[in-house]
Amino acid sequence: MNHEVFKDLVPNYLEHLTSDETRRLMEAHMESCPECREYLEDMKEEGMEHQVEQRTAERKQIDYLKTVRSKNKKRIIVVIASMLGLFVILAVVNHILFVSMWIADQGNVDTTIQKDQSSITMTFKSKKDDRYLLAIQNELNQPYTDEIIIYESWDLIPPPSWLPYGEISDQFRDGVSVTYTFADKDTLILNDGKKIKLTDDDKVTVSYDGRTEEIRLRDLFDGKKE
Incomplete structure (x- = not known):
């Protein structure tokens, strides 16, 4: 297996998408090729950094959505409370003015x-x-x-x-x-x-x-x- 073919297969190797035979060939090649071993380790580190960045972005998005939901929830509570308060006031006024006899x-x-x-x-x-x-x-x-x-x-x-x-x-x-x-x-x-x-x-x-x-x-x- 030459270097270019190995490098092309590394992404699939890291994601466990290669066949068992291809995986064995790649691991055998790495035993005799320090350059390809180093390339694989670099790709692992870059992949981990990308995952960390992706997870950080996902957490920020989740936190943002939680903040928006919390604000919307407070607004809904305020609206409901205002409507209930208005209903109570109208009910009391209605009772005093038009119902109590x-x-x-x-x-x-x-x-x-x-x-x-x-x-x-x-x-x-x-x-x-x-x-x-x-x-x-x-x-x-x-x-x-x-x-x-x-x-x-x-x-x-x-x-x-x-x-x-x-x-x-x-x-x-x-x-x-x-x-x-x-x-x-x-x-x-x-x-x-x-x-x-x-x-x-x-x-x-x-x-x-x-x-x-x-x-x-x-x-x-x-x-x-x-």
Whole structure:
């Protein structure tokens, strides 16, 4: 084996890509050729230096990627924390302004009774511009509404439509109404069309904070509360 062929085969030899026969020929040649042995050792050193440089570059790249990931992770955490904080603030504001309710003080409520042919409508409206009312209707002992509880809530600003209860406050800003339909003074027409005869004991109770008001349905037909 001559020197040029040996040198051409050294890269494959170092990477263990030569056949067993070629490897034996190269090792036999090195025993009698100091020049080729030295060439092989130089190639080994250069290969080791190249590997060290490559590994150093890979470590730098890995460290860079770790740094980028760490920064991105911190940014994501900051964004998530900010979004959660904003959500909590909106939830608290929404609860204070549009959800929390309490039974209204009668002194803060204007009540009107309107008659339209056979229908009698009681409308309850807050006297305060920063409030709105809700009327919870219950059927206790009769097949019609015989208890109305007036609730009050804040209405400081027009609520965004995407907030819960936003549409409710907008709907009842001009007052909340309860309607009864009569055939005559002594006959009430139910929602299903059935008619019931009224007596003096048939009343609707309107509940406020600490006070209740009873209205006979016969008096309500005449547009009176008593």
